Amino acid sequence: MKNIIDSELAKLIFKDLSKYKLTLGFLLLNVIFAITVVHWAQLNRQMVIQQDVLLQQRDDIDLRWRHLLLEQRSLAEHSRVESIARNRLGMKRPTTDEEVVVTLP
Secondary structure: OHHHHHHHHHHHHHHHHHHOHHHHHHHHHHHHHHHHHHHHHHHHHHHHHHHHHHHHHHHHHHHHHHHHHHHHHHHOOHHHHHHHHHHOOOOOOOOOOOOOOOOOO
16 A cells, blocks of 8 residues: 555656656756855855965065065175174285286286
């Protein structure tokens, strides 16, 4: 008895489904579009997060570059170079008697 009721119920369900094919098709399209929208929204979020990470890395690199430029300028100052030449290397400015002029023939 239960098998007969189940088979009749299945027949009624398939009959109704065939009767409303267009509605069922629209429902299926709606579900597909909803899944597609969710997928693209997730991809968009991931790309925005990746962009933020890259922008932060760019800012960090830019800051390090500025610090390196400041360090280079401070190390290349004339007074510092002259002080190292005198103290560490024992160099001194030549006098006019010690100067030698070289000319090319």
